[in-house]
Amino acid sequence: MNQTIASPAIASRLIVRLAPLALAAATLLPLSASAHMLWLLPNSANVTSRDGVVSVDAAVSEDLFNFERGLKLETLRITGPNGQSLEAENRSTARHRESFDVKLPEDGTYRISNLSQSLMGSYKQGTETKRFRSTPATLAKDVPADAEITSLTLMTNRQQTFVSKEEPGKVQFAPEGQGLELLPLGQATDLSHGDTTKFRLVLDGKPAADVAVKVLREGNRYRYKLGEVSLKTDAQGEFTVAWSEPGRYWIGANAGARGGPGAAGGTREAPLQRASVSATFEVLPK
Numbered sequence: 001m002n003q004t005i006a007s008p009a010i011a012s013r014l015i016v017r018l019a020p021l022a023l024a025a026a027t028l029l030p031l032s033a034s035a036h037m038l039w040l041l042p043n044s045a046n047v048t049s050r051d052g053v054v055s056v057d058a059a060v061s062e063d064l065f066n067f068e069r070g071l072k073l074e075t076l077r078i079t080g081p082n083g084q085s086l087e088a089e090n091r092s093t094a095r096h097r098e099s100f101d102v103k104l105p106e107d108g109t110y111r112i113s114n115l116s117q118s119l120m121g122s123y124k125q126g127t128e129t130k131r132f133r134s135t136p137a138t139l140a141k142d143v144p145a146d147a148e149i150t151s152l153t154l155m156t157n158r159q160q161t162f163v164s165k166e167e168p169g170k171v172q173f174a175p176e177g178q179g180l181e182l183l184p185l186g187q188a189t190d191l192s193h194g195d196t197t198k199f200r201l202v203l204d205g206k207p208a209a210d211v212a213v214k215v216l217r218e219g220n221r222y223r224y225k226l227g228e229v230s231l232k233t234d235a236q237g238e239f240t241v242a243w244s245e246p247g248r249y250w251i252g253a254n255a256g257a258r259g260g261p262g263a264a265g266g267t268r269e270a271p272l273q274r275a276s277v278s279a280t281f282e283v284l285p286k
Contacts, residue, residue, distance in 0.1 A: 035062070036060050036061065036062050036068075037060070037061060037062070037064055037216075037250060037252065037278060038059075038060050038071055038157065038159050038278055039058070039059065039060075039061075039064070039065065039071070039159060039161075039250055039278055039280050040056055040057070040058050040071075040112060040114060040159045040160065040161040040280060041056065041057045041058075041059070041065060041161065041248070041280055042054045042055065042056045042112070042161055042163050042280075042282075043055045043056075043057075044163070044282070045161075045162065045163050045164065045189040045191075045281065045282035046163070046164050046168075046189055046190060046282075047104055047163060047164065047165045047166075048165075048166060051103075052103060052104040052105065052165050053101050053102065053103050053104070054101070054102050054104060054163045055099060055100075055101050056099065056100055056101070056102065056112060056161065057097045057098070057099050058070065058071035058073055058097060058098045058099070058100075058114060058159070059071050059096065059097045059098070063220060063221040064216055064218050064219075064220055064221075064250055065218045065248060065250075066221055067096040067097045068096060069095075069096060070093060070094060070095070070096060070097045070098040071097075071098060071114070071159065072098070072116070073091070073098050073100070073114055074114065074115065074116040075114065075115045075116065076088050076100070076112070076113070076114055077111075077112075077113045077114075077115060077176060078102055078110065078111070078112050078113075079110065079111040079112075079113075079173060080104075080105070080106065080108070080110055081106060081107070081108025081109055081110065081169055082106075082108075083173075083174065086102060086103070086105075086110070088100040088101065088102055089101045089102070089103060102163070104163070104165040106165065107164075107165050107166040107167050107169065108164065108165065108167070108168065108169040108170075109162055109163070109164045109168045109169055109171050109187075109188060109189055110162065110163050110164070110165075111160065111162055111173050112160065112161050112162070112163065113158055113159065113160050113176060113181070114158065114159045114160075115156070115157070115158050115176070115178065115179070116156075116157050116158075117135060117136055117154065117155065117156050117157075117178075117179075118133065118134070118135055118154075118155050118157075119132075119133065119134040119135060119136065119139055119152060119153065119154055119155070119271070120132070120133050120134075120152075120153050120155070121149060121150070121151045121152035121153060121265075121266065121271070122149070122150050122151050123143050123144075123147040123148060123149045123150060124147065124148045124150050125144055125146065125147040125148075129150065136154070149267060149268045150265060151265030151266050151272075152265070152266040152267060152268060152271040152272065153266050153271055153272040153273075153274055154266075154271040154272070154273055154274070155274045155275070155276075156178055156179030156180070156273075156274070156275045156276075157179070157275070157276050157277075158176075158178075158179055158180060158181055158275075158276070158277045158278075159277075159278050159279070160181065160182055160277065160278070160279040160280075161279060161280045161281075162184065162188040162189050162279075162281070163189060164189040164190065168187050168188075168189050168190045171184050171185075171186065171187060171188055175202050175205040176205075177204060177205045178204065179203070179204065179275035179276075179277070180201065180202070180203050180208065180253060180254075180255060180275040180276060180277035181201075181202055181277055182199055182200075182201055182251065182253075182277055182279045183199065183200045183201075183202060184197060184198075184199055185197075185198040185199060185200055185238070186198055188281065189281075189282070191243055191281060191282065191283045191284065192243070192246075192283065192284050192285065192286040193243050193244060193245050193246045193283055193284075193285060193286055194243065194244075194286055195242075195243050195283070196240055196241065196242045196243065197240065197241050197243070197281075198238060198239075198240045199238065199239055199240070199241065199251075200236065200237050200238050201213065201233050201237045201238075201239070201253055201277070202237055203255055203275060206237075207233075207235075207236050207237030207238075208233060208237045208253075208255055209233055209234065209235050209236070209237055210232060210233060210234075210235075211232065211233045211237070211253055211254075211255050212230065212231075212232055212253065212254075213230070213231040213232065213233065213239055213251060213252070213253045214228055214229070214230060214231075214251070214252050214253070215228070215229040215230075215231065215241055215249060215250075215251050216228050216229075216249065216250045216251075216252075217245060217247045217248070217249050218247050218248045218249070218250075219247065229241075233253075243281075243283040245283070246283050246284055246285045247282075247283055248280060248281070248282050248283070249280065249281045249282075249283060250278060250279070250280055251278065251279045251280075251281070252276070252277065252278040252279075253276070253277055253278075254274070254275070254276045255274075255275055255276075256272070256273045256274035256275050257272045257273060257274070
């Protein structure tokens with residue numbers, strides 16, 4: 001499912017790339033282990049079954065990997081080892097999760113992403129000011145044509161995971177180009193505790209420098225110490241994770257401008273930009 005998020009006409013007005021100076025000055029959005037987290041969770045990061053099918057659950061929860069409510073799947077982008085696009089199969093919706101299958105036709109590592117965009121802001125019509133929520137595709141319908149938009153923020157949210165069939169092979173994915181995304185610079189699936197993995201965080205396809213990154217291992221529901229690790233990207237948008245224990249992990253980051261007293265409010269032609277990304281990984285005992 002490789003459809004674009006917004007129509008070309010709306011996208012041309014709304015998707016404004018953050019310049020390097022704007023990115024450097026952007027206020028980071030806080031990440032907290034107690035906040036609700038969004039995630040894609042495959043039943044296994046390494047698939048060795050004959051049918052080569054992986055099942056993925058999508059959910060939102062405060063306790064990591066404990067299903068609380070289903071994550072709406074909007075634009076699924078599944079990329080194979082050679083850059084080819086694949087389709088999800090057997091999609092289903094339940095009260096606490098959404099699920100789908102991915103058939104892996106060849107050996108190597110696959111990237112699975114879910115991407116969504118939303119708009120929030122306010123507009124003035126006559127003497128009345130109203131707040132609204134919308135999407136790039138429905139903005140023209142949700143805001144009257146004669147209204148003056150007084151503030152507008154475009155939020156791009158991405159969830160990622162990686163799976164392999166048999167040998168992981170070389171991992172080298174091109175940026176998808178919208179919002180924040182996490183690019184592994186080494187193995188993303190064949191992981192054991194004691195290993196390290198280097199990543200590059202990119203915003204709209206360009207390195208995102210000096211961005212806070214949180215790493216959290218599963219099981220926070222059953223322990224007092226969350227074991228959250230805080231990292232920060234370097235000038236090239238890179239950071240390294242040391243996998244200190246077996247388990248499944250969540251990595252998250254936020255970036256972008258925030259409104260506030262005295263801050264620019266964003267316009268129809270140049271909305272404020274916010275972006276988030278989360279990714280899940282499985283680490284096995286050595």
